[in-house]
Structure formats: C-alpha cells, structure tokens
Amino acid sequence: xxxxxxxxxxxxxxxxxxxxxxxxxxxxxxxxxxxxxxxxxxxxxxxxxxxxxxxxxxxxxxxxxxxxxxxxxxxxxxxxxxxxxxxxxxxxxxxxxxxxxxxxxxxxxxxxxxxxxxxxxxxxxxxxxxxxxxxxxxxxxxxxxxxxxxxxxxxxxxxxxxxxxxxxxxxxxxxxxxxxxxxxxxxxxxxxxxxxxxxxxxxxxxxxxxxxxxxxxxxxxxxxxxxxxxxxxxxxxxxxxxxxxxxxxxxxxxxxxxxxxxxxxxxxxxxxxxxxxxxxxxxxxxxxxxxxxxxxxxxxxxxxxxxxxxxxxx
Amino acid sequence: xxxxxxxxxxxxxxxxxxxxxxxxxxxxxxxxxxxxxxxxxxxxxxxxxxxxxxxxxxxxxxxxxxxxxxxxxxxxxxxxxxxxxxxxxxxxxxxxxxxxxxxxxxxxxxxxxxxxxxxxxxxxxxxxxxxxxxxxxxxxxxxxxxxxxxxxxxxxxxxxxxxxxxxxxxxxxxxxxxxxxxxxxxxxxxxxxxxxxxxxxxxxxxxxxxxxxxxxxxxxxxxxxxxxxxxxxxxxxxxxxxxxxxxxxxxxxxxxxxxxxxxxxxxxxxxxxxxxxxxxxxxxxxxxxxxxxxxxxxxxxxxxxxxxxxxxxxxxxxxxxxxxxxxxxxxxxxxxxxxxxxxxxxxxxxxxxxxxx
Numbered sequence: 001x002x003x004x005x006x007x008x009x010x011x012x013x014x015x016x017x018x019x020x021x022x023x024x025x026x027x028x029x030x031x032x033x034x035x036x037x038x039x040x041x042x043x044x045x046x047x048x049x050x051x052x053x054x055x056x057x058x059x060x061x062x063x064x065x066x067x068x069x070x071x072x073x074x075x076x077x078x079x080x081x082x083x084x085x086x087x088x089x090x091x092x093x094x095x096x097x098x099x100x101x102x103x104x105x106x107x108x109x110x111x112x113x114x115x116x117x118x119x120x121x122x123x124x125x126x127x128x129x130x131x132x133x134x135x136x137x138x139x140x141x142x143x144x145x146x147x148x149x150x151x152x153x154x155x156x157x158x159x160x161x162x163x164x165x166x167x168x169x170x171x172x173x174x175x176x177x178x179x180x181x182x183x184x185x186x187x188x189x190x191x192x193x194x195x196x197x198x199x200x201x202x203x204x205x206x207x208x209x210x211x212x213x214x215x216x217x218x219x220x221x222x223x224x225x226x227x228x229x230x231x232x233x234x235x236x237x238x239x240x241x242x243x244x245x246x247x248x249x250x251x252x253x254x255x256x257x258x259x260x261x262x263x264x265x266x267x268x269x270x271x272x273x274x275x276x277x278x279x280x281x282x283x284x285x286x287x288x289x290x291x292x293x294x295x296x297x298x299x300x301x302x303x304x305x306x307x308x309x310x311x312x313x314x
Numbered sequence: 315x316x317x318x319x320x321x322x323x324x325x326x327x328x329x330x331x332x333x334x335x336x337x338x339x340x341x342x343x344x345x346x347x348x349x350x351x352x353x354x355x356x357x358x359x360x361x362x363x364x365x366x367x368x369x370x371x372x373x374x375x376x377x378x379x380x381x382x383x384x385x386x387x388x389x390x391x392x393x394x395x396x397x398x399x400x401x402x403x404x405x406x407x408x409x410x411x412x413x414x415x416x417x418x419x420x421x422x423x424x425x426x427x428x429x430x431x432x433x434x435x436x437x438x439x440x441x442x443x444x445x446x447x448x449x450x451x452x453x454x455x456x457x458x459x460x461x462x463x464x465x466x467x468x469x470x471x472x473x474x475x476x477x478x479x480x481x482x483x484x485x486x487x488x489x490x491x492x493x494x495x496x497x498x499x500x501x502x503x504x505x506x507x508x509x510x511x512x513x514x515x516x517x518x519x520x521x522x523x524x525x526x527x528x529x530x531x532x533x534x535x536x537x538x539x540x541x542x543x544x545x546x547x548x549x550x551x552x553x554x555x556x557x558x559x560x561x562x563x564x565x566x567x568x569x570x571x572x573x574x575x576x577x578x579x580x581x582x583x584x585x586x587x588x589x590x591x592x593x594x595x596x597x598x599x600x601x602x603x604x605x606x607x608x609x610x611x612x613x614x615x616x617x618x619x620x621x622x623x624x625x626x627x628x629x630x631x632x633x634x635x636x637x638x639x640x641x642x643x644x645x646x647x648x649x650x651x652x653x654x655x656x657x658x659x660x661x662x663x664x665x666x667x668x669x670x671x
Contacts (some may be wrong), residue, residue: 116369158355
C-alpha cells in the first residue's frame with residue numbers, strides 16, 4: 001500500500017458538506033474504501049436507502065464525486081448488477097472505454113434484512129462488483145430499530161429493554177458467513193481505520209485486495225453509530241477496538257474459500273469490556289442480568305472457536 | 315367516561331388497536347410512521363400480545379396474512395413506499411377474504427419522494443394498488459381523536475366483511491399530539507364468528523381452506539362475482555362523510571379530506587368574513603366514496619365544486635363522477651410535501667368566485 005503522504009494526495013471521492021451526524025462512522029468507511037481505487041479509476045456506486053444515502057444526496061446537492069445511484073431500500077445490489085451488466089454490453093460493442101469499478105454500499109438493515117435477496121442474487125450471478133455493508137447494528141436512519149445485525153441484548157426502540165425483556169433476544173445473523181457460503185472469490189470482515197492498532201489499515205488493504213480481484217466481492221465493516229450505540233463520539237474508535245479485542249467482531253478474510261484471520265488478540269478481552277462501553281447495553285450490567293452476559297460470552301466464544309478452526313489455527 | 319390523554323397520532327394508532335383487541339402487530343421501520351412499531355414493541359408484550367418486526371414490508375404483510383388466517387385481529391403499518399411493497403400481500407388478503415387493518419401514514423412520492431405530508435397514495439388506496447378486482451375500505455381521519463375512533467371501527471368493519479381495511483393519514487397526523495379519549499365502546503355490529511379461520515379442527519370433520527387460487531376460470535369468475543357483491547354491500551352500508559357549513563346556500567363547495575380538510579375549514583371561516591359562502595364535503599371513507607353527499611348538497615351550490623388535495627388531482631375523478639356533469643369541478647393542489655395554507659386556498663377560491671361573477 002502507498003504511504004500516508006501518498007494516501008493524503010489521493011482523490012477524495014466523498015466530499016464534505018454532507019449531513020451525516022458528527023462522529024458517524026459510515027463516511028470514514030466509504031472514504032477509506034474509495035481511497036483504495038487508483039485515481040484514474042472511475043467508480044459507479046449504488047447506495048441502499050439509509051443514513052448514508054439520504055444524508056449525502058440532499059437534492060440538488062451531492063457529496064459524491066463518482067457516478068452514484070439510489071433506488072429502493074432492498075435493491076442496491078440489483079441496481080449495481082444492472083449497471084454492471086449494461087457496462088459490459090457497452091464495452092463489448094465498443095461504446096465505452098476506461099477503467100470502472102462497480103460498488104454498492106448498504107447499511108445492515110438494507111443488507112442483512114430487506115436487501116439480502118438482491119445481494120444473494122447479485123453474488124450468485126457473479127457480477128464484477130464489490131458490495132460493502134456498513135454494519136452499525138440497527139436501523140439508525142429511522143431512529144434505532146433492531147435489525148438482524150443488532151447484537152443480543154441491545155436496547156432499541158423495537159427491542160426495548162425493560163423489566164421483563166433484556167432488549168433484543170436474538171443473536172446477530174452472521175452475514176459474512178452467509179456470503180462465504182456463496183463461494184465468492186473474496187469475502188472480508190473488517191473495521192474502520194483505527195490509528196495505533198496493528199490492524200490500522202485492515203480496511204484499506206482489504207478494499208485494495210477486493211478491487212484487484214475480478215468477480216463478486218463482499219466486505220462487512222463494523223461501523224460506529226454514536227446515536228444508536230449511545231457512546232461519546234470521541235471514544236467511538238476505542239469502542240470498535242473493543243469489538244476486535246473481545247473477538248465479538250473478528251478481522252478475517254476468505255479468499256476462494258480459504259480462511260485467514262488477520263488479527264488474533266494476544267489476550268482475548270471479556271465481552272463485558274465491549275458491552276460496558278455502550279449505553280445500549282447498560283441494562284445488561286445489572287447483577288440480575290449476569291446470566292445474559294454469560295450467554296453472550298458463550299456465543300462469542302463459540303463463534304470465535306469455530307473461526308479459529310476454519311482458519312486452521314486450532 | 316375515560317379521561318383524555320395527550321398523545322402523538324402514531325402512538326394513538328397503536329393504543330387504539332390494542333383497545334380494539336388487536337392480537338398481533340407486524341411492523342417495519344419507515345418514516346414517518348416508525349413510532350407505531352416502537353409503541354407496539356413496548357406495549358404489546360405488556361398486554362400479553364404479539365409484536366414482531368419483520369425483515370421487510372413484504373414479510374410483514376404476509377405475517378398479517380398468516381395471523382388473519384388464524385382468525386385473530388391483526389394490524390400492520392407503513393408509509394407509501396412500504397405500502398407499495400405490501401400491495402401484493404394486500405391483494406392476496408383481499409382475494410382470500412381475510413380481515414385485517416393496514417395503516418398508511420402517507421409521504422410524498424413517487425419513488426423515494428420525501429417524508430412530508432401528502433395525499434398522493436389516493437389512487438393506490440382506492441383504485442386497487444395491488445393486482446386484481448379487489449376493493450378495500452379506506453378511512454381518512456382528520457384528527458387524532460377521529461384516528462383513534464376509526465382504528466377501532468376499522469377492525470369491526472374488517473371482521474364484518476372479511477376484508478382488508480386501510481387507515482390513511484399523513485405525517486402531520488402521525489406526528490402531531492392532540493388530546494384523545496379511548497372510549498369504552500360496544501360494537502353495534504353483528505360480527506360473525508370466524509368459523510372460516512384455520513385455527514384447528516375443533517371437532518369439525520372438514521378442514522377450513524383459505525385460498526385465493528382458482529385455476530378454473532369459471533370458479534375464479536364466480537369468486538370475483540361474490541367479491542363484487544360484498545363490495546356493493548360495503549358501498550351501501552359503510553359510506554362516511556362530514557358536511558360542513560352546508561346548512562344554507564353556498565357559492566362553492568370544497569371537497570377535501572384528512573388533515574387538509576381542517577386547513578380548508580379555516581379558509582372557509584376566512585372567506586365567510588369577506589362574504590363568500592363556502593361549504594365542505596369531507597369524505598371520511600375514500601372508498602366507498604361518498605357520492606350521495608354530492609346529491610344531498612347539489613341544490614345548495616351556486617358555482618360548483620373544488621377538490622383540494624395534497625397531490626396533483628387524484629380525487630378529481632371521483633368528484634367528477636359524483637357531480638356527474640351537474641356543476642363545474644375545479645381543482646387546487648399542492649404536492650411533494652407542500653401543505654397549502656388557508657390563505658392560499660382563500661386566494662384560489664376568490665379567483666374562481668370572482669371569475670364566475
């Protein structure tokens with residue numbers, strides 16, 4: 001990868017002036033992914049409905065320097081499939097030249113839930129595209145409703161924590177593994193750029209690798225949402241770090257079916273570290289909810305052990 | 315008498331449904347109605363009932379199909395683009411003759427449109443929306459109290475006719491807070507027992523079948539004829555409307571519904587001061603359409619009727635069919651989330667009245 005000085009000179013493809021919340025992780029993720037494109041490459045981007053879409057394209061303004069299209073909530077992958085198919089046809093007939101990359105961005109609601117069908121279809125058909133899910137663990141755009149990516153026990157407006165219910169009562173869907181089951185050339189799970197960590201450029205490196213591979217690719221990026229996670233914007237990357245250090249969100253990639261874990265913590269932190277950093281899990285720290293924390297820890301361990309096994313580490 | 319509480323329209327919808335005996339609510343987030351789902355997520359478990367968040371609007375409406383088929387009172391809610399996704403399911407529910415309540419807190423369209431108040435789903439709600447020859451009762455409340463009353467009525471009407479019923483409001487109604495009273499009400503309707511429900515044999519020998527598939531054209535036509543008879547019955551019995559300022563002769567009659575009708579009432583008061591007499595027909599059921607209201611007031615109208623809408627004139631056709639050539643029909647509309655002010659309406663009417671003089 002280029003050094004920091006070179007990176008700073010690369011084109012900024014998602015410019016300022018958009019209306020994302022202060023501290024929102026999504027534009028950071030988008031900009032780092034787009035930085036992995038060479039400056040002479042043009043991006044064609046489709047965007048599922050969500051915070052990122054609605055806040056970056058307040059018509060007649062746009063923050064996007066590349067071709068950008070939005071359709072209904074469930075269709076980012078289908079729309080980019082259509083654009084990519086049209087590009088191929090135009091190229092075959094000699095109507096278009098130059099370097100293009102096809103990218104779709106969607107949040108977890110638009111990807112794990114309502115958009116899963118079109119994502120699966122696009123991946124199976126094998127379009128030359130990269131789908132990026134910025135997973136902040138709930139429908140944040142409509143005011144924090146649970147999604148199938150919401151972690152167990154999280155308090156959301158449609159999984160409210162109260163005297164009887166502990167917040168969301170299901171473990172999160174493992175979308176990265178669902179994508180692996182599509183036998184894609186490249187699937188990766190990562191986090192935003194966190195300075196000072198051994199995995200600081202994990203996101204950039206994975207985007208760069210994804211763009212170098214032909215065919216359907218998928219990246220799942222844990223993205224902080226200060227509003228929904230009930231955290232201070234200044235600490236958000238520390239919180240994401242805890243997701244990695246507790247193995248709640250392992251950094252790994254699967255290239256042609258071969259698993260590789262990109263970071264194995266020397267000492268896995270207990271899940272309470274990740275939970276107690278966020279207001280959405282506040283209720284879980286009460287003594288009467290200890291069994292729930294235990295249950296969450298067991299599930300994190302189970303999934304981590306399974307990943308170690310798949311990667312041949314254990 | 316129950317005491318009045320100050321409540322947001324969306325939350326009042328949820329509470330009204332609970333009062334009406336709604337056992338299951340299936341939701342999905344979309345602005346400006348997400349508070350209905352959030353309210354139900356909190357309240358339904360408290361009263362031992364079911365709240366489920368679906369993975370899409372398509373899933374939510376088909377959950378409604380399942381629960382309605384089992385014979386329980388069930389509701390779902392969404393806003394315009396989400397109702398488009400639900401339309402397939404609504405058609406199936408109408409075809410299979412299942413009772414349910416669907417709430418549409420309308421936003422401006424087409425496409426993603428906006429999130430501000432609009433009435434641009436009039437065609438979708440009253441002329442089909444989904445495929446096939448079906449009809450659905452559509453209520454258009456204009457205050458939070460009326461919203462509450464109509465949600466309760468909607469469940470009764472749905473059960474009586476085994477038909478989907480829609481409550482159509484807009485973001486203004488959904489988001490605004492007004493005092494409401496949840497009256498202890500006894501239905502005066504003779505609601506049939508749900509002997510058709512697929513909820514176990516219960517001693518019967520023959521299975522109940524819930525179905526909308528008829529491969530033999532003769533059978534499908536017979537099914538359609540039966541549905542049409544039911545719709546004719548609904549048209550005869552269930553029309554609701556309000557007449558305002560129509561006791562005496564007027565220069566012109568506004569036809570307007572929902573929150574916009576309240577704005578029109580203000581305009582009427584302003585015009586009164588300038589010596590222009592204006593009445594209002596406020597359809598409360600958009601289907602069945604209150605055609606008879608027009609017959610009732612026809613002799614009192616000097617100039618004609620004006621349909622005032624928050625869309626580009628979707629209701630004009632129904633107004634024209636009701637007027638049936640007896641008087642001219644005018645139109646004034648704003649769309650895309652623009653809400654007309656009373657002054658705008660006053661100006662438009664003065665233009666027509668002035669021109670006609």
